[in-house]
Amino acid sequence: MSRKVEIYDTTLRDGTQAEEFNLSVEDKVRVALKLDELGIDYIEGGWPGSNPKDARFFREIRDYRLRHARIAAFGSTHHPRKEAHLDENLKALLEAKTPVVTIFGKTWTIHVKEALKTTLERNLEIIEASVRFLRPHVEKLFYDAEHFFDGFKEDPDYALETLKRAREAGADVLVLCDTNGGTLPHEIVEIIREVKKHLGKKTVFGIHAHNDSDCAVANSLAAVLEGAVQVQGTMNGVGERCGNANLCSIIPNLVLKMGYECEAGKNLHRLTEVSRFVFEVANLPHPRHLPYVGRSAFAHKGGVHVSAILRHPRTYEHIDPERVGNTRRVLVSDLSGRSNIVYKARQFGLELSAEDPVVGRIVEEVKKREAEGYEYEAAEASLELLMYQLLGEPKRYFELLGYRVLDLRPSEDGPPLVEATVVVRVPPGVGEVEHTAAVGNGPVNALDHALRKALERFYPQLKEMKLEDYKVRVLPGIPGTGARVRVLITSRDHHRQWGTVGVSEDILEASCQALIESYTYKLYLDRKAKGGS
Numbered sequence: 161m162s163r164k165v166e167i168y169d170t171t172l173r174d175g176t177q178a179e180e181f182n183l184s185v186e187d188k189v190r191v192a193l194k195l196d197e198l199g200i201d202y203i204e205g206g207w208p209g210s211n212p213k214d215a216r217f218f219r220e221i222r223d224y225r226l227r228h229a230r231i232a233a234f235g236s237t238h239h240p241r242k243e244a245h246l247d248e249n250l251k252a253l254l255e256a257k258t259p260v261v262t263i264f265g266k267t268w269t270i271h272v273k274e275a276l277k278t279t280l281e282r283n284l285e286i287i288e289a290s291v292r293f294l295r296p297h298v299e300k301l302f303y304d305a306e307h308f309f310d311g312f313k314e315d316p317d318y319a320l321e322t323l324k325r326a327r328e329a330g331a332d333v334l335v336l337c338d339t340n341g342g343t344l345p346h347e348i349v350e351i352i353r354e355v356k357k358h359l360g361k362k363t364v365f366g367i368h369a370h371n372d373s374d375c376a377v378a379n380s381l382a383a384v385l386e387g388a389v390q391v392q393g394t395m396n397g398v399g400e401r402c403g404n405a406n407l408c409s410i411i412p413n414l415v416l417k418m419g420y421e422c423e424a425g426k427n428l429h430r431l432t433e434v435s436r437f438v439f440e441v442a443n444l445p446h447p448r449h450l451p452y453v454g455r456s457a458f459a460h461k462g463g464v465h466v467s468a469i470l471r472h473p474r475t476y477e478h479i480d481p482e483r484v485g486n487t488r489r490v491l492v493s494d495l496s497g498r499s500n501i502v503y504k505a506r507q508f509g510l511e512l513s514a515e516d517p518v519v520g521r522i523v524e525e526v527k528k529r530e531a532e533g534y535e536y537e538a539a540e541a542s543l544e545l546l547m548y549q550l551l552g553e554p555k556r557y558f559e560l561l562g563y564r565v566l567d568l569r570p571s572e573d574g575p576p577l578v579e580a581t582v583v584v585r586v587p588p589g590v591g592e593v594e595h596t597a598a599v600g601n602g603p604v605n606a607l608d609h610a611l612r613k614a615l616e617r618f619y620p621q622l623k624e625m626k627l628e629d630y631k632v633r634v635l636p637g638i639p640g641t642g643a644r645v646r647v648l649i650t651s652r653d654h655h656r657q658w659g660t661v662g663v664s665e666d667i668l669e670a671s672c673q674a675l676i677e678s679y680t681y682k683l684y685l686d687r688k689a690k691g692g693s
């Protein structure tokens with residue numbers, strides 16, 4: 161029989177306590193709606209007593225009809241020098257008009273004495289009075305026992321007493337918090353067993369773990385095995401310092417591996433999409449190495465791995481990536497074997513056999529080029545063009561006969577101005593020669609403008625594409641200005657995004673290679689779409 165666990169997401173509150181993770185009210189609403197679509201049970205929207213933005217979020221989210229989730233407002237117990245009914249923070253919690261309120265209180269004696277500057281007895285009164293005050297006004301009231309595990313280690317009787325007071329005053333769930341994130345899984349288990357011994361086996365408790373020892377997910381799972389009914393965490397593990405427990409790992413672990421049920425488990429195939437959406441909204445790059453949902457989570461690089469997954473994916477995958485909405489990827493690099501090339505070629509629409517001698521030649525060429533500094537993981541368009549070249553079907557739509565770049569330097573403190581002149585032949589070998597110049601705010605920008613200007617007369621569709629990202633990496637080897645550089649360019653049009661690479665001692669030459677491959681790939685894709693080549 162499977163057991164149920166409730167998922168409590170605090171991305172919009174504890175998540176926004178992470179460095180560089182900031183959300184506007186509009187962002188928070190978008191994320192909340194997405195979390196609701198995923199099937200998250202509780203969405204903690206913020207601390208209404210903290211700032212007008214969080215208070216506004218609670219007003220705005222009321223206009224939306226959520227499918228499943230319930231919104232929670234977060235705050236602390238009342239101030240030691242106030243009474244509950246006069247405390248602004250508790251009032252703000254009620255003004256948020258959420259069905260759920262979560263308040264945190266102090267468990268650890270050092271916090272009571274040093275942070276709150278009050279007595280142990282007064283803290284117990286504060287916890288009890290705050291919970292009692294809120295209780296009649298909300299459907300669900302959760303009590304976060306801040307620093308529960310650290311507090312228990314120092315003074316178990318006092319830590320347990322704080323829980324008893326919160327429970328007696330009416331808290332629905334006692335959430336045990338590893339606030340400093342330093343507790344290890346075996347300690348979580350031992351301490352929870354003590355809690356159950358003293359408060360009773362039926363104690364309704366949850367877990368809120370931070371990741372400072374890199375154990376937040378493990379600690380959360382251990383707590384669930386000990387009977388936690390609620391798991392708090394954030395999308396992608398964002399949160400104060402090293403972050404919170406990562407729900408994008410916890411949810412699939414619970415559902416796929418531990419036999420637990422939760423609403424989000426029914427929509428697991430959307431997990432990757434939601435995880436990436438949250439970072440997109442926060443304008444942050446999605447960390448590729450995240451388990452389950454990262455771009456590298458099912459990316460196979462070593463030739464031995466690729467050979468085996470082609471025979472049976474389970475050989476190197478702990479789950480089928482589609483179960484969490486992710487995809488299998490095969491990378492091509494100097495660690496590749498023939499299997500990587502066969503897999504990749506198939507993705508490009510080319511059926512090759514591992515025994516075909518051309519596959520061996522492609523492997524050799526890729527390894528040679530990687531040794532020279534090329535890298536194809538983020539430049540699959542260049543890889544596809546290279547494969548066609550080695551298959552004897554080069555994709556060439558123009559030829560760059562020459563270029564020159566001139567720094568115009570209008571004035572020392574004015575904006576930079578660079579002119580590039582290019583000579584191209586379209587189509588290569590026999591075609592018309594076009595000689596064009598253009599300016600830009602830097603040499604690569606000027607080259608890009610001049611090349612486009614020359615080519616757009618022949619290929620107007622190049623107007624649809626734009627360069628999205630340009631990265632230069634100095635390669636190890638010769639130090640200083642004689643070093644080789646690798647240029648990676650990401651381009652896109654209305655439908656697609658692609659990456660190309662160039663390598664040279666000359667940054668302009670490397671950029672030119674990557675630019676030319678980028679335009680070539682666009683022209684090739686358009687012809688392919690029309691059934692040509």
Ligand SMILES: CC(=O)SCCNC(=O)CCNC(=O)[C@H](O)C(C)(C)COP(=O)(O)OP(=O)(O)OC[C@H]1O[C@@H](n2cnc3c(N)ncnc32)[C@H](O)[C@@H]1OP(=O)(O)O
Nearest residue numbers: 207209210211236237238239240264265266275276306339
């Ligand atoms: C473990 C956690 O992550 S808890 C959540 C932490 N998140 C945040 O702090 C973000 C939101 N916080 C804020 O906007 C502000 O800190 C506020 C509005 C809550 C308080 O601001 P201020 O009144 O200026 O106080 P300040 O931030 O300097 O200090 C925190 C105050 O909270 C009090 N406090 C801390 N924990 C509790 C608690 N559990 N119960 C009651 N009071 C508490 C402290 O005693 C201190 O008050 P004091 O200076 O009068 O003694």
Ligand SMILES: CC(=O)C(=O)O
Nearest residue numbers: 264304306307337339
């Ligand atoms: C409540 C909370 O955020 C913590 O204890 O970490």
